[in-house]
Amino acid sequence: MCKITLGMLTVVLIVVGCKSVDVPYKSNLTERKLQVDLTGGKKVMAYFPEWGGIEGGYTVWDVPAEHLTHLFYAFAHLTEDGQVKVDMLSKGLEMVYPEGKGVQGVKGHLRQLIELKKKYPHLKTLISIGGWELSMHFSSLSVTAYGRETLAKNAVAFMHKYQFDGIDIDWEFPVKGSKYKDKQRPEDRENFTKLMQAIRDEMDFYEEEDDKEYLLTAAVTVSIYRQKHLELQKLSKLFDFVNVMVYDMHGRWIKDQTGHLSPMYPTKAIAGDENICGDIGLQGYLNAGFKPGQIMVGAPLYAAGWQGVDVKKEGVFQKAVGLAKGTSVHKGYYEWRYIAKELLEKQGNQYYLKMDEDAKAAYVWAPEVDGGTWITCPSRASYQAKIDYVKQYDLGGMFFWDVSNDVRDPESVQSLIRFTADGLMHSKSYK
Incomplete structure (x- = not known):
């Protein structure tokens, strides 16, 4: 029997010249069991960058899949007319994997990811659509029922084609805060909900066909101010879970002052808005109706640094001459692996790992390097604070970018993914 979906009906109406009627919000998830406990425990998840990381050589077979429950493939490209496409063909579909890595003869990250799941059948994968650079068309497509249905159909078709277990929407950001200031509008708040409903409706069709439940998730803001731009109570009935980005609360876009990238709590040393922290942001979702198991705590695996930093308070929230050199073409940007190996391990007499105990945020302080170098970064101690928070409020788990x-x-004592997996999935703790 051919099932006629809402999306199909909308297209038929348009083809025959009828005026399409905007579909009001409804939720078909009030009786649907949200997939918040797929493995019987906490979730440990990560985003995989299609471009292969800063150096471009990272592959899906480098992912520590044995220590993860979910992997998000970032990002699919959303076009102006609602198509969902591979963003980097050279990486996603055409890349020839080096000998000895992956399955030979299988080209591209997307197809290799399918092979990876055969080895690790516990791993759930989701296609993440959007991101900071690719969110420019969400707003315009979400204005009409036709636009939302088109996007939904293409997103689900992409998911199905490449054998993902769900879709992750990374619209940065509805209403305000987008990189593309001219491509956001006040009605994004309501349209975001309608778009998620359209995707969920389209997923339901495939669930019946495949006899499988698919995940619908989103990467969402930690900012309590931006949360008002989302209909959180309604969204809590649509998403299986949300990834709260508990990072980027301070960063390289502020070139003349240090600050914490991922503070869990307010700090006495802060020089800005002390309401921007993980705790207040996460509580915003709980207070809006999300179940604890639907909320995932984000943690950065990257860092930001400044030089010429004032020595007061060991550089915490102090003026800086500018961004530090960093380890890539992106000035001031550091990977955790570089900090762990090249700075703390090899140059530990100059670079000191510290902790703001109020904020539960780590930083590296090098007072003798480049007039004072200060780096806001992750650490085992800052991750432990997030692990403790997940356990205290019985949240769903943690995820990493990237x-x-x-x-x-992954077996190194410096691996923060392994550290988190031990803390949340294996009940193993460290001194």
């Missing part, structure tokens, strides 16, 4: 920035050996 997996390529961790140390390459």
Whole structure:
């Protein structure tokens, strides 16, 4: 029997010249069991960058899949007319994997990811659509029912074609805060909900066909101010879970002052808005109706640094001459693996790992390097604070941006992914 979906009906109406009617919000998830406990425990998840990380050579077979429950493939490209496409063909579909890595004869990250899942059948994969650079068309497509249905159909078709277990929407950001200031509008708040409903409706069709439940998730803001641009109570009935980006609360876009990238709590040393922290942002989702198991805590595997930093308070929230050199073409940018190996391990007499105990945020302080170098970064101690928070409020788990920035050996004591997996999935703790 051919099932006629809402999306199909909308297209038929348009083809025959009828005026399409905007579809009001509805939720078909009030009786649907949200997939918040697929493995019987906490989730440990990561984003995989299609471009292969800063150096471009990271592959899906470098992912420590044995220590993860979910992997998000970032990002699919959303076009102006609602198509969902591979963003980098050279990486996603055409890349020839080096000998000895992956399955020979299988080209591209997307197809190799299918092979990876055969080895690790516990691993759930999701296609993440959007991101900071590719969110420019969400707003315009979400204005009409036709645009939302088109996007939904193409997103689900992409998911199905490349054998993903779900879709992750990374619209940065509805209403305000986008990189593309001219491509956001006040009605994004309501249209975001309608778009998620359209995707969920389209997923339901495939669920019946495949006899499988698919995940619908989103990467969402930690900012309590931006949360008002989302209909959180309604969204809590649509998403299986949300990835709260508990990072980028301070960063390289502020070139003359240091600050914490991922503070969990307010700090006495802060020089800005002390309401921007992980705790307040996460509580915003709980207070809006999300179940604890639907909320995932984000953690960065990258860092930002400044030089010429004032020595007061060991550089915490102090003026800086500018961004530090960093380890890539992106000035001031550091990978955790570089900090762990090249700075702390090899130059530990100059670079000191510190902790702001109020904020539960780590930083590296090098007072003698380049007039004072200060780096806001992750650490085992700052991750432990997030692990403790997940356990305290019985949240769903943690996720990382991005997996390529961790140390390459997942068994290393410096691996923050392994550290988190031990803390959340294996009930193993460290001194």
